[in-house]
Amino acid sequence: xxxxxxxxxxxxxxxxxxxxxxxxxxxxxxxxxxxxxxxxxxxxxxxxxxxxxxxxxxxxxxxxxxxxxxxxxxxxxxxxxxxxxxxxxxxxxxxxxxxxxxxxxxxxxxxxxxxxxxxxxxxxxxxxxxxxxxxxxxxxxxxxxxxxxxxxxxxxxxxxxxxxxxxxxxxxxxxxxxxxxxxxxxxxxxxxxxxxxxxxxxxxxxxxxxxxxxxxxxxxxxxxxxxxxxxxxxxxxxxxxxxxxxxxxxxxxxxxxxxxxxxxxxxxxxxxxxxxxxxxxxxxxxxxxx
Amino acid sequence: xxxxxxxxxxxxxxxxxxxxxxxxxxxxxxxxxxxxxxxxxxxxxxxxxxxxxxxxxxxxxxxxxxxxxxxxxxxxxxxxxxxxxxxxxxxxxxxxxxxxxxxxxxxxxxxxxxxxxxxxxxxxx
Numbered sequence: 279x280x281x282x283x284x285x286x287x288x289x290x291x292x293x294x295x296x297x298x299x300x301x302x303x304x305x306x307x308x309x310x311x312x313x314x315x316x317x318x319x320x321x322x323x324x325x326x327x328x329x330x331x332x333x334x335x336x337x338x339x340x341x342x343x344x345x346x347x348x349x350x351x352x353x354x355x356x357x358x359x360x361x362x363x364x365x366x367x368x369x370x371x372x373x374x375x376x377x378x379x380x381x382x383x384x385x386x387x388x389x390x391x392x393x394x395x396x397x398x399x400x401x402x403x404x405x406x407x408x409x410x411x412x413x414x415x416x417x418x419x420x421x422x423x424x425x426x427x428x429x430x431x432x433x434x435x436x437x438x439x440x441x442x443x444x445x446x447x448x449x450x451x452x453x454x455x456x457x458x459x460x461x462x463x464x465x466x467x468x469x470x471x472x473x474x475x476x477x478x479x480x481x482x483x484x485x486x487x488x489x490x491x492x493x494x495x496x497x498x499x500x501x502x503x504x505x506x507x508x509x510x511x512x513x514x515x516x517x518x519x520x521x522x523x524x525x526x527x528x529x530x531x532x533x534x535x536x537x538x539x540x541x542x543x544x545x546x547x548x549x550x551x552x553x554x555x556x557x558x559x560x561x562x563x564x565x566x567x568x
Numbered sequence: 569x570x571x572x573x574x575x576x577x578x579x580x581x582x583x584x585x586x587x588x589x590x591x592x593x594x595x596x597x598x599x600x601x602x603x604x605x606x607x608x609x610x611x612x613x614x615x616x617x618x619x620x621x622x623x624x625x626x627x628x629x630x631x632x633x634x635x636x637x638x639x640x641x642x643x644x645x646x647x648x649x650x651x652x653x654x655x656x657x658x659x660x661x662x663x664x665x666x667x668x669x670x671x672x673x674x675x676x677x678x679x680x681x682x683x684x685x686x687x688x689x690x691x692x693x
Contacts, residue, residue, distance in 0.1 A: 471652030478672050506655035511648060511670035511677075536666070 285340070287400050290393070292338040294401070295330065298388050303327045305384035311377035315363045328356055333408050342408040350415045361420035378413040382406055440466040442473040449550045450479040451543070455488030463499040470503060474512045481550035482507055485543045487518030497532045504537040513538065513553060517546035572597045574604050579611040580681050581643075582674070586619055594630050602637050610643050612681035616674055618649025628663045635668050644669060648677040 295302070306312055306326035307319060316322035336342055336349030344350075385405050393401050439462065443451045452470050454462075466484075474482055484500060486492070492500075504514035517540045519527070527534065540546040551558055571593060575582040581604060589597065605613060615631065617623060623631075635645040646669045658665070671677035 467656065468652065471655060474672070475652055478676075480672065480676075502656070502659045505659045505664045506652070509647075509655040509658055509665065509668075509670055510650045510652065511672040 283400075287397055287404060288337060288340050290397055291389075291401050291404050292334055294389060294392055295334040295337065298392070299327075299330065301388055302330055302385060305388075306330065306381055309377065309380050309384070311374065311381065314377065315360045325356065325360065329353060329412065332356075333412060336411070337404065337408055342404050343411055345411050345414050345418065347411075350411060353412070353415060354419050357416045357419040358423045361416065361423055375413055375417065378409065378416060381412070382409045385409065436462050436465045440469055442469050444473075444477060444479070445483070445547060446551065446554075446556075448478070448480040448554055449483070449547065450474060450477065450481070451483040451485055451547075453485040453488065453543070456490075458486075458489055458492070458496045458499075460495055460499070463496050463503075467499065467503040467506070471506055471510065474507060474510055480512055481553050482512055482514050483543065483546045483550060484514060484516045485518045485546065486516065486523070487520075487543060489518075489523070492523045492526060494530050494532065497527055497530065501532065501534060501537065504534075508536075515540055515546045515549055517541070517543050572600075574601060576604070576608045576610065579609075579683075580678065581605060581608065581610045581613045582616070583614065584616040584619070588620065588622055589627065591626050594627055598630050598634055598637075601634060602641075605638050605641050605643050611683065612643055613638050613645040614674060614677045614681065615645065615647050616649050616677075617647060617654070618651065620654065621651070623650070623654050623658060625661060625663060628658055628661075628665060632665050632668055644681060646671050646677040646680055648672065648674055 303323055303326050306329070307316075307322040309326075312322040312326050316325055332349045332353035333342075334349070335352065336344070336347040339347060339349065341347035341349070382405070386402055389401055389405060390398065439456060440452060440454065443453070445451050450470065450473055452466055454466060458466075470482055470484070473479065484503065486500070489496075500516060504516065507514040515538045516534065519539060519541075538549060540549055548558065572583060572585055572589070581601065583601065585597075601613065604610070613634065615634070617631075631645075631647055635647075638645045648671045650670065669680065671680055
């Protein structure tokens, strides 16, 4: 097949899409894909008209098979929105892909009624290719949206997972839970030092009871946090180092010599209060709540 | 004159570094301060760095040296108010400045330097 006839098919197919626009939109709006995401039939018709416009533009440009074509790029934001409406149910799944495939049938039926015998097959191939590309773009958009959501959630998680708690006047604690990576330990360091400055805390307790493992980098980070706190004029106590972690640290040759460490958070708090010149003890007359 | 005001207050030299200093000024400041310690027979030196966004390795090193020099003259040096970002940067550079006394605020630094109460206090001439 020569390039001339390729161009000819392109023209014929896009003319066909123009001529049959209303019929196609009517069929598509009733298809299960648009019905499942749209709230009413008007919206389904609007969405399918816009999708058809994008597909037609890609076909007219001769790029029915290229997901990066302008026509498909125009559709990305719409498809992302459609995909996010699917989120409430099960998101973009194999079923969605099948539903998009169903868009081919009405197109091909109308094409069959219209086309010359000579152009029938190449035109059908082009239309099927365009819908397949559309499906690819939908999945790509959904994946991109999911990636963005993940990134946002990861950020929120790192903020949520490093709360700085004021245990006493001048005593802060940051209980770390879960696996520490370099980003999380950095966030922890920054929020702890910031809180030391704003609350003028003399002692900060880094509690790692909830941390299952510590690698060299995280251990170094804890050490650096303690050093930075000391430079600011506060003291850092590390509590809750598990036996396995202590073992690892010794084998890695990490020396916490200059940093106070305590076995439990309670011990660290007692140490902190002692550093502030305070003392906690049970009174002989029993519990006395002031 | 390095442009760093040094205030003598009740036996303590109070220094607030108000802007980033050039290396030359830092050296002059060091000299002026140590001379002043002898002159005023100060008990302690309080260096407030809370205004500084940047403390370079030279200034950090000098702060450490001042602490060592003044301790030879029986005066303690306390650096106060270092910002979190500055502290992290110094630690990342490996300048943990062991032996340098630090405090969160001028107030706390002064209470660190206040003479210990009790009968052991020696009379100042």
